[in-house]
Amino acid sequence: MKIDLRSDTFTKPTPEMLNAMMHAEVGDDVFGEDPTVNELERKGAALFGMEAALYCPSGTMTNQIAIKCHTQPGDEIICEKMSHVYIYEGGGIAFNSGCQVKAIDGDRGRINANQVIAAINPDDIHRARTRLVSLENTTNRGGGSCYDLHEIEKIKEVCQQHQLGLHLDGARIWNAMVANNESPLVYGKLFDSLSVCLSKGLGAPVGSLLIGNSDFIKQARRVRKLFGGAMRQAGYLAAAGIYALDHHIDRLKIDHVNAKLIAEALAPKSFVGEILPVDTNILIFEVIGTYTPTDFANYMKSFDIETMPISPTQVRMVTHLDITSEMMDILIKIIKEMPE
Numbered sequence: 001m002k003i004d005l006r007s008d009t010f011t012k013p014t015p016e017m018l019n020a021m022m023h024a025e026v027g028d029d030v031f032g033e034d035p036t037v038n039e040l041e042r043k044g045a046a047l048f049g050m051e052a053a054l055y056c057p058s059g060t061m062t063n064q065i066a067i068k069c070h071t072q073p074g075d076e077i078i079c080e081k082m083s084h085v086y087i088y089e090g091g092g093i094a095f096n097s098g099c100q101v102k103a104i105d106g107d108r109g110r111i112n113a114n115q116v117i118a119a120i121n122p123d124d125i126h127r128a129r130t131r132l133v134s135l136e137n138t139t140n141r142g143g144g145s146c147y148d149l150h151e152i153e154k155i156k157e158v159c160q161q162h163q164l165g166l167h168l169d170g171a172r173i174w175n176a177m178v179a180n181n182e183s184p185l186v187y188g189k190l191f192d193s194l195s196v197c198l199s200k201g202l203g204a205p206v207g208s209l210l211i212g213n214s215d216f217i218k219q220a221r222r223v224r225k226l227f228g229g230a231m232r233q234a235g236y237l238a239a240a241g242i243y244a245l246d247h248h249i250d251r252l253k254i255d256h257v258n259a260k261l262i263a264e265a266l267a268p269k270s271f272v273g274e275i276l277p278v279d280t281n282i283l284i285f286e287v288i289g290t291y292t293p294t295d296f297a298n299y300m301k302s303f304d305i306e307t308m309p310i311s312p313t314q315v316r317m318v319t320h321l322d323i324t325s326e327m328m329d330i331l332i333k334i335i336k337e338m339p340e
Contacts, residue, residue, distance in 0.1 A: 003327045006308040008172075008200040008255075008281060008320035013240055017203065020243040026235035029055070030225075036235030040242050044196065044209040047245070048188030052217035054210045055238055056229050059084075059171045062195035062210040064092045065223045067132065069216060070165040070193070073098030076128035078119045078164075080106040082141035085134050085169055096227070100128055108276065109139025110147055113154035120162055133159055136169040138176045141310075144259070144282030146176040149186060156190050166190070171197040171208075175280040178252040192216070201252050201281060202244035203321040206237045248321065255281040258319040258328055265335040271296070273313075283317045284310065290340060303334050 004010045013021065027033035041053040056062045063085050067077065077093060079086050081103035085093065093099050102119045104111045121127040133155060138144045159166045168191045170176075177184060187194060193212040198204040210220055224230055231237075259278050266272045266285055273286030287293045293309035300307050310316045 001327065001330070002304045002306070003323065003331055004306040005317040005319065005323070005331075006306045008318045011200075011203040011205075011321045013205050014203065014321075016247070017240050017243045020239045021236050024235045024239035026233040028232050029234045030230045030232060034233060034235040034238070036242070037238040040238040040245075041209065043242060043245060045211055047184045048194060048196075048211050049185040050188045050194075050211050051214040052212065054217050054220050054224060055234060055241070056208055056210060056224060057206060057231065058199075059169070059195055059197045059208040060089045060092065061224070061227060061229050062208045063134075063167075063169050064089060064096050065210055065220045065227065065229075066167050066193045066195060066212075067093055067099065067134070068097045068223050069219045070132045070167060071097050071099050072129075072131070074128060075099045075131035076102055076121060077132045077134055078102050078104065078111075078116055078130065079134040080104050080109050080111050080136065080139070082106075082109050082139070083134060083136050083169065084140055084171065085136070088140075099131075102130070106142075108145040109136060109142025110145060110151070111135070111155075112151055113158050116155055116158050120158075120164070130162070130164060132165040132167060134167045134169060136171070138172040138179075138280050138282070140171070140282070141284075143276035143278070143284040144172065144175065144280035145277070146179055146279050149180075149182065149190075152190050165192045167192065168194040170194050172200055172280065172282075173197075174249050175201055175252050175256070178249065179256060179280050198241040198244050201255060201320055202241075202248045204237070204240040204244045207241050209241075251321070252281070255319040255321070255323070258323055259283045259317070261328060261332065262317055262319070262335070265332045269335070269338065270340045281319045283319075284314055286313050287315055288313075299338065300334070303330075305331060305334065 045053040273288040
């Protein structure tokens, strides 16, 4: 039995989700005529209380389209130094939008309003024009940490005062909302654009939504075409996204509990150093002494358990839809019996 904890991107569609995909009504989405895609976009926008949404193949694409729509070449974007948009999207900010980044050293991937204020460039022809602030919630390299909504509200005030756009990379926003009992409507009021993923914790095989007002999404639709992201009978994929939104949000609590259980099993081991606080479904911990992160991953792999070394000192595990209670029992037993 393979247990894959490298990422929540490894989920497979459930039988019920596959059934929804098989029976989807489809058309040509490039012509705006795929009824299932249209339904998904309306549903996603309504959840966040916003006017419109755009279905795209990936969260990288929705983030990059948003940045392109918010900026002009030569502008500057403020984000945390470990943000996915900055370090994991292939240099897309520079390549696609011709912008540079002011990267802030945050707290587990999170920045605050005072840091944003300090990062805004003066109105000076020698300096890049600060144009956009991008936040990530939950934070990937921050171990699934969540923003405090009050801090986002303060950042929003700063953005309004300085005429800056505010974008959310919400690849795992569903985890943050479930963990903190938050409403998507609140996020819709705070952000000018949101990228929300359907293919991680929610378990759809493909896709993310970019959400904003009607004019923004009209512009985004043109950029999606430019980026090669317009699809034809995409309703088969969109049906999985609709099913995920209807059935897989509340169950994220299970993933959060499982991540905490793994942390509790690791904590007493002599080769485990700092474990980042486990807020959602991502567990990042330090490996010390007897093992290196690669040694740890190789040991786990000998039991057909996949984990991910993410630095010379750290390993990441991510719980998700496909991790069953039986798998958890096996994993915990192997951790507890691991030689020290």
